Amino acid sequence: MFEGGGDKHRDSSSMITNEEYCHRQSAFLADIPLDNVVLIPTNPVMVRSRDTNFPFRANSYILYLCGWNEPEGLWMAHHNGTKWITSLFVQPRDEKKEIWEGRRIGVEQASTQFPVDEAYSIDDLDEVIKSLLSDSKGINYIQGLNSNLDELVKQSGSKYSDPRPVLDSLRILKSPQEIEVMKKSAEIASQAHINSMKAGHPNVGEWELQSVIESHFVNCKSTWAYPSIVGGGENATILHYKSNNEVINDGELVLIDAGCEVLGYASDITRTWPVNGTFSQPQREIYELVLKAQLAAIEACKVNNHWKSMHEAASIVIAQGLIDLGILQCSLKDALGDNFDGQYRKFFMHGTGHLLGLDVHDVGGGRQGDDSPGPLLQPGMVVTVEPGLYFASWRSDIDVPDRYAGIGIRIEDDILITDDGPVNLSENCPKSIEMIEALVGSGGGNHV
Ligand SMILES: [Mn+2]
Incomplete structure (x- = not known):
């Protein structure tokens, strides 16, 4: 669905509501220590031949948590002492790139239309998460999908654990x-x-x-x-x-x-x-x-x-x-x-x-x-x-x-x-x- 000057909106025919995504996130975070940061990256884009990529398919865990299906996405949760704050890192709007590669949802629409508290440009990842990573006692994240993130986590020296067993126990029962x-x-x-x-x-x-x-x-x-x-x-x-x-x-x-x-x-x-x-x-x-x-x-x-x-x-x-x-x-x-x-x-x-x-x-x-x-x-x-x-x-x-x-x-x-x-x-x-x-x-x- 396109409106308001051609901005890309979330597909209105989506059959999974934001309310349900929020419920899934709460059920997941209920099992995560409050002093941890949670990072769920999407799949990398894979080259098929020279400048032609394989069709992108988002990682199932980020789809499960928030339905985000654009490349380079990253779902994050951290606790601010009072409650969990959820965020999406996304490809920023970029007219030149969009002319070649297709419209992007962008940071603003990600924060208003998707089930997260905040949204950031993926270009600002290092800046935004560095202090969060060093302040946290542990990092819950899926390794091996986002090389930049893997490097940042490694540099932070924090202990990391795999959130997938908790997510799997939720995904097994369908709503x-x-x-x-x-x-x-x-x-x-x-x-x-x-x-x-x-x-x-x-x-x-x-x-x-x-x-x-x-x-x-x-x-x-x-x-x-x-x-x-x-x-x-x-x-x-x-x-x-x-x-x-x-x-x-x-x-x-x-x-x-x-x-x-x-x-x-x-x-x-x-x-x-x-x-x-x-x-x-x-x-x-x-x-x-x-x-x-x-x-x-x-x-x-x-x-x-x-x-x-x-x-x-x-x-x-x-x-x-x-x-x-x-x-x-x-x-x-x-x-x-x-x-x-x-x-x-x-x-x-x-x-x-x-x-x-x-x-x-x-x-x-x-x-x-x-x-x-x-x-x-x-x-x-x-x-x-x-x-x-x-x-x-x-x-x-x-x-x-x-x-x-x-x-x-x-x-x-x-x-x-x-x-x-x-x-x-x-x-x-x-x-x-x-x-x-x-x-x-x-x-x-x-x-x-
Ligand atoms: Mn089969």
Whole structure:
């Protein structure tokens, strides 16, 4: 929104209020000693090639505390003996630089429109914080993001500590406003996946489906939250495939793992479907097994369940299914192993999910399937649920019936934990075989 002579204002469509940011700041500062200075820098700008930078993405911690998303930002808090004073250091207005690089919010608008008491030019950082740093007993700050700040902190000789564990414990539980934003992010990504299914056909290029997905993100003023994975045929068995440069043949599946972000909040959705619109019998068997495992894992997303409960629920279904399909010839006990580390892990080698938020693999928990005990599931957590099965034909460590060779399938939704049970934020993205078969190719030739 631009007004008053073209000054850049805070986006009026923002779904997170200043009141909420202030609440987050108070909750954070309640855990910080009063004689400390707190400094939360944003991410550095990274060079892509010569004078072209990578698109700037603000650090999730500064986004969480105040929503500041311009480069070089720094959020600060210090206690004046009576109360915490919060500040933003920002790029100052500069007509010459703005002509080249874009409009800046500037110091004045930062102090009046953003949830801080004071604002300063980042050019005055040294001058403003030197005495604060030398007077403080400790410095709470995130190292390694702002080299100038790292140097100033080092020179001050003060003891520093990492504020991230405190912030992580807050970020893990999403507020009603955050949940609304995450719903929007999941809705945009769901529609993008639907569009890609409609555009599917034999011999479609992976990159063409990627462009359908990402053009919808851009069309919604969003952007990808992580590089889109579009893997056709055996490429679906490569977990972080991102070349997206091969043609998908008639009879093959495509696995698309793609999500976007809204105000920094990520969605993370995976669908796998046949490009010709009809699952073959072997594809159908594996798809039904992964879907059954995913539904069991979603069912386990209940308040006070252990972090690993959804991984265990998915694993039991997968292990039994592998035995039933003749892929594993052993008992369920041997398939699962003593600690969910048995033979089924050769085909389902990743966790069942992760926390989701301002980071796609969000802070505050482990990944499902790793060794950390992780948190108990609580209302307000958002997790992904994404079991998969992968049968790469070129692997020497597995032996699968020919009919399943080359199949890779993952199904992923974004699940909000509530007192009333799991709420699927990506429920509008179809995943039943019937709905997928009806959708694939239904967009005619126009790919939308
Ligand atoms: Mn994921």
